[in-house]
Amino acid sequence: MFGYIVRRLIAAFLVIVATSVIVFALFFYGPSNPGQVVCMATSPQCPAQRVHDYNESLGYYDPVTQQYAVWAKGLFTGRDIKFGGTSYECPAPCLGISYYTRQPVTELMKERFPATLSLAIGATMIFFPLGVVLGSLAARKRGTATDRMLVGSSLVIYSIPYYLLALLSYLYLVIIWGVFPQPEYNPFTQNPWLWFTGLILPWLVLGLATSTSYARFSRGSMVESLNEDYVRTAKAKGLSQRTVVVKHGLRAAIVPVITILGLDFATLLAGTVFTEYIFGIQGIGRQALDSIQDQNFPVISATVLIAASFVVLANLVVDILYSVIDPRVRLT
């Protein structure tokens, strides 16, 4: 088990390195000019000489491999980054300095991450139980009106583009009817109630929209497991319907659903772009989108790197969970 985790962590590290190389390559072989971006951020007039100076100080004219080495070393030791004549300190783990605010990107990430984490956790608390319960219910009532209604309505919600659903909810529930307060992020540690009320609508919208695919997935998995011989055995023992369905059916049916949950949760942590943008939550998804528009490369690369790390870690956690749930799975 321990050896397995160590091996997986090494593999995870390699995946993250590969991702960072690809991001670097995309940036440098694409049409990029960081000096221009940095210069435009400070003044509207940018003579070629100033752009050149900025690029020079950022090391843009060095070979790509050397730049990558400097960047990677900074992750572990920290480094100083020069913008023209000014030097900025970027402590480890250094992900670069924002071309605009001149803050270390690590700081920006730390600032923005709690909002995204809150969104992800709250939405998951809604879509996972809701999806699994509705899916199991549909599976148990397979072929009946209840089943058709559940499958049909989940399909309807699923077919509406998510941004449209989120925009309309915002328009009606906040602006027109005022059922919900203006969504915003307040740190949980400062005021748990404001944290809750500010995020409740984004949670509901994101949770409900995501729950439809979980309902359909759980339904399929549950239909399969309820047809298994061991569920018939459980019935033959004279166990109550509830025990048969939950303890024997659902326990087996939930395994594949957890795989999807792991990956989805990682994706949510990497930023829920639409949700953050539409509801005005200052999370890392919104930041990433802004950075792409602004060509703020250090922030983009940091977001990709963090996203990759989450996905890889989530995979590892899911595999370990597998071995806990299913005794037949041995991690070797």
Add this chain to the structure above:
Amino acid sequence: MSSPVEDITRPASDEPFLVVDDLTVKFPTADGLVQAVTGLSYTVEMGKTLGIVGESGSGKSVSSMAVVGLHDAKRTHISGSIRVGGTEIIGLSEQRMRRLRGNEVAMIFQDALAALHPFYRVGNQLAEAYLAHHPDASKRDANDKAVAMLDRVGIPQPDQRARDYPHQFSGGMRQRAMIAMALINDPKLLFADEPTTALDVTVQAQILDLLQDLQRDFGSAIVFITHDLGVIAEMADDVLVMYGGRAVEFGTCKAVMSKPQMPYTWGLLESIPELESDPGTRLLPIPGTPPSLLHPPTGCPFHPRCRFTGDVPGDLCERELPDLVPGVEGAGHLRRCHLRNPAETLANAAEKREV
């Protein structure tokens, strides 16, 4: 504890413990109504074993599922009567049915690897069956009972093996555990649905011995479902042969095996290799395929595959369903066949083959 009406252990009358009377099971499918079992009647006494033989789709499993109440109640249409210890169980509420299941009536399934839950320890699964019908028992009692049952079915070091998962057991051990689970509440009636089909021959013999031993100790009635006539010959007191959802022959094991009265039973017997026969002898398969239950053949369901329709005057076999009636052998041996004296016809045919 329970009211007298629900106490099915009392000697209700002198009728046998299990009485199935004119049982018909139908279920709708996308292609139409499947008539899985038609007009099936049989009885089993305490301490006796009834063997039900037939090929896949003959209705042998479906009829036993109905007795244990494991059919899908919403999709299945059942008519007729099933009495267990005097209690009519068709139309019984789900709750009362549940009290019966695993308690008075237990079931051993074919593939123990699939029939045991992969995520729970074997001992845990046995204890669960005990607790389901002994709600006042402690978990500890239930575990002790589980270990004792594993010991009883011949699993070595039962206290340790109880903590294993099903996949850590060998095939024979798993089937033993399955049997232990079925017997943990001392059922009076045991359905064994092809319990040895997935096992190799030596293990199969051990399991059959075990079942016979246990039956002697517990005195339960057993319904043994199989397509293997060799197993039936060893286990059963009476034999019921099913074809196309109907009983086609019924009698004592000895009578049915030695003097089959129905060409289908004869065909089954002829298709088994004999130990003493000449190794060059060809087996005689039954031609054709099992009948469709959606569109059953007219007349005798076996007539499209029967070699002896020519011995029956006219097209009686195609037109008319023969009744299940006693033949020349006596009242205890029933057959569904138009042949005047099937035993003789079949014996002649067998002799002709041997010459």
